[in-house]
Amino acid sequence: MKVDFKEIDRLLQKLRANPYKIFPVETPHTGYIKEFKVKEGDSVTGPTGKWLEKPGTPLFILERERNPKIIRAHTTGIVQNLREDLKGRFVQAFETILEIRHPLSQEEVISEVLLSALHVIYAEETARFILVPEISHRIEKHGLKRAEVRGGEDILIMTFMKREHFIKIKEEGRFIIYQVYFKPFELVPKGSPLIALCPSEDLPVLERIVARIREEWPS
Amino acid sequence: MKNKVLIANRGEIALRIMAACEELGLDYVCVYTKGDEGSLHVKLAKEKYRISDYRDMNDLLCVADYAKCTAIHPGYGFLSENYRFARRVVKRERPLIFIGPSWEAIRDLGNKLTMKRIALEAGVPVIPGTIEPIYNEVEAEIEAEKLLDELRSHGVENTSLLVKAVAGGGGMGIEEVKDLVELRPVFRRVRAYAKRLFGDEGLIIEAKIPVFQHLEVQVLGTKDGEYVHFGTRNCTIQSPFKQKRIEVAPGFDYEGKFAVYNFDPRKVEAEIIEHSLKLAKHVNYDNVGTFEWLVTPEGKYYLMEVNTRIQVENEISAQISFVHGKRINLIKEQIRTALGDKLGYSQKDVEFKGYALEFRLVAEDVKRGFQPVSGTITRFDWVDHPWLTMRTHVPRNERYEIPTQFDPNLALAIIYAEDFTQLIDRCETFLSEVVIEGETSQGAPLPNNIAYLREKLKFIYQFIY
Numbered sequence: 001m002k003v004d005f006k007e008i009d010r011l012l013q014k015l016r017a018n019p020y021k022i023f024p025v026e027t028p029h030t031g032y033i034k035e036f037k038v039k040e041g042d043s044v045t046g047p048t049g050k051w052l053e054k055p056g057t058p059l060f061i062l063e064r065e066r067n068p069k070i071i072r073a074h075t076t077g078i079v080q081n082l083r084e085d086l087k088g089r090f091v092q093a094f095e096t097i098l099e100i101r102h103p104l105s106q107e108e109v110i111s112e113v114l115l116s117a118l119h120v121i122y123a124e125e126t127a128r129f130i131l132v133p134e135i136s137h138r139i140e141k142h143g144l145k146r147a148e149v150r151g152g153e154d155i156l157i158m159t160f161m162k163r164e165h166f167i168k169i170k171e172e173g174r175f176i177i178y179q180v181y182f183k184p185f186e187l188v189p190k191g192s193p194l195i196a197l198c199p200s201e202d203l204p205v206l207e208r209i210v211a212r213i214r215e216e217w218p219s
Numbered sequence: 220m221k222n223k224v225l226i227a228n229r230g231e232i233a234l235r236i237m238a239a240c241e242e243l244g245l246d247y248v249c250v251y252t253k254g255d256e257g258s259l260h261v262k263l264a265k266e267k268y269r270i271s272d273y274r275d276m277n278d279l280l281c282v283a284d285y286a287k288c289t290a291i292h293p294g295y296g297f298l299s300e301n302y303r304f305a306r307r308v309v310k311r312e313r314p315l316i317f318i319g320p321s322w323e324a325i326r327d328l329g330n331k332l333t334m335k336r337i338a339l340e341a342g343v344p345v346i347p348g349t350i351e352p353i354y355n356e357v358e359a360e361i362e363a364e365k366l367l368d369e370l371r372s373h374g375v376e377n378t379s380l381l382v383k384a385v386a387g388g389g390g391m392g393i394e395e396v397k398d399l400v401e402l403r404p405v406f407r408r409v410r411a412y413a414k415r416l417f418g419d420e421g422l423i424i425e426a427k428i429p430v431f432q433h434l435e436v437q438v439l440g441t442k443d444g445e446y447v448h449f450g451t452r453n454c455t456i457q458s459p460f461k462q463k464r465i466e467v468a469p470g471f472d473y474e475g476k477f478a479v480y481n482f483d484p485r486k487v488e489a490e491i492i493e494h495s496l497k498l499a500k501h502v503n504y505d506n507v508g509t510f511e512w513l514v515t516p517e518g519k520y521y522l523m524e525v526n527t528r529i530q531v532e533n534e535i536s537a538q539i540s541f542v543h544g545k546r547i548n549l550i551k552e553q554i555r556t557a558l559g560d561k562l563g564y565s566q567k568d569v570e571f572k573g574y575a576l577e578f579r580l581v582a583e584d585v586k587r588g589f590q591p592v593s594g595t596i597t598r599f600d601w602v603d604h605p606w607l608t609m610r611t612h613v614p615r616n617e618r619y620e621i622p623t624q625f626d627p628n629l630a631l632a633i634i635y636a637e638d639f640t641q642l643i644d645r646c647e648t649f650l651s652e653v654v655i656e657g658e659t660s661q662g663a664p665l666p667n668n669i670a671y672l673r674e675k676l677k678f679i680y681q682f683i684y
Contacts, residue, residue: 161591
């Protein structure tokens with residue numbers, strides 16, 4: 001694998017200069033904002049626990065058809081740009097209600113940096129994706145960073161304009177499935193990363209990069 | 220109180236419902252999803268709301284309440300044939316009018332299996348096959364064997380079967396089985412597909428009618444038990460994925476320009492209309508509906524399914540149907556009668572004149588398996604003629620990004636003529652004048668199906684093999 005160490009240095013420098021990501025929190029659907037559970041500057045946390053079984057901090061309550069829904073934080077950070085003017089009002093779907101200024105964790109930095117080092121399959125269209133069932137079983141059995149795929153194998157199914165299309169691994173060789181970036185059947189915007197693969201023989205190089213980031217970036 | 224309609228749909232049908240509401244003097248609101256902002260219905264609607272999905276019932280009802288709507292028009296696709304939605308619309312604390320048939324009629328006829336059972340009860344012929352969903356392959360094999368024996372005992376040669384997803388539609392989730400040994404793998408494949416796409420893995424097995432024409436009967440019923448029909452349509456020209464591409468009304472070629480029948484087409488037409496009305500009356504059907512039939516070269520006919528909604532191709536029936544000398548508008552009739560108006564005419568007042576043909580202009584690559592394509596339309600233009608009606612959500616001569624979440628239909632071109640020769644001339648003129656230009660998301664020229672439509676125009680009214 002040709003790893004561009006200069007590019008990795010540049011990325012790390014950029015992340016060090018601004019080690020935050022802004023996550024807008026949108027209404028998942030229409031409804032009325034009944035109550036805010038946070039105010040500007042509050043610290044919030046995303047889901048925690050071994051299986052993320054402990055839900056994130058409640059942010060606001062959105063009520064629709066008499067069903068109140070607690071909208072919770074999906075990530076850790078500080079609340080900013082809270083739209084308090086919307087309290088008690090009707091909102092459309094995908095209205096931004098607040099933002100969470102999220103400090104990047106060590107794992108997130110690793111993930112970001114590895115995007116430039118791994119063989120990544122990106123969404124060619126805005127569409128819904130699932131893993132081919134056989135690949136999904138392999139990941140369940142062996143786990144990420146262990147499950148293997150071969151060049152030429154069908155790896156993803158894209159549902160697009162009411163038709164299914166199989167996506168193959170175009171390159172030859174054996175690969176480790178390193179990371180999956182989407183949830184089954186969610187709408188993935190064009191150009192987003194879907195799955196990252198690592199040629200089996202390159203895993204040691206990758207592990208060296210990960211070790212370096214772990215050393216340099218506080219956990 | 221003045222009625223206000225929530226248009227729970229997108230694309231050209233949303234535009235046609237908007238126009239019908241305006242002509243009836245009704246207020247309306249539109250909804251749209253992320254990615255659909257560039258569509259014409261969004262640009263033209265004065266009152267509009269962004270929702271999460273056109274299939275999200277709670278979002279639609281929440282907007283309907285907020286905007287003080289009194290009725291919901293579901294259009295076609297999405298929730299239009301979901302009887303649970305139709306029931307919920309009318310049964311809630313703040314009930315609304317559902318502009319479509321009653322939820323009971325949708326429940327009875329909208330599901331292929333229930334429809335088959337009810338049709339058989341009413342003495343309406345249906346395609347031979349199973350009438351219960353099948354979930355396991357052994358059961359499927361037993362049923363397939365029985366069906367093949369039955370067909371052979373009736374002297375049917377070259378029998379083959381279709382394995383269909385109960386919840387499928389629009390040609391999706393159907394595969395052919397020519398030999399019993401193929402059944403198990405095909406059954407497993409269609410079942411997995413049905414589970415993935417429709418969340419329901421129930422399948423049925425039907426005889427494949429090898430040679431046929433696809434006919435439709437357009438019916439309108441009211442809550443007062445009035446029934447009329449607006450003749451037949453022929454929808455035999457489809458893509459290899461069973462998606463309609465050319466439709467023509469009336470459904471039979473009485474002038475004998477294209478088809479040679481071994482039966483009396485007027486008699487067969489009268490019989491399928493009679494059966495359709497019989498079934499509609501049997502379930503108190505009370506809005507627009509389409510009864511889809513397969514007609515064989517011997518003049519046998521089988522009811523295939525009932526579409527309990529307005530159909531994409533409704534306008535070709537409307538263009539040849541005149542009441543008291545005035546052309547009918549089926550969407551207006553649908554809204555008006557759902558809001559409680561009497562029909563105001565009977566079958567004897569409906570006069571049929573001329574021919575109407577619809578082309579579906581689609582962004583699809585006919586050379587590469589009719590693959591739908593996404594991308595940007597940079598030029599979409601045609602020459603206006605008094606005989607041409609264009610129905611499209613694509614802005615004319617403006618850049619338009621084709622959304623990828625929906626099917627790639629771009630426009631419907633409806634052509635009217637007084638006689639058959641004139642119809643074909645006008646169709647050819649239109650196809651030579653229409654321009655669709657653009658590029659795919661990969662930067663290649665945007666393909667379309669115009670060449671396919673031109674080629675297939677020669678085959679209208681013919682039996683397909």
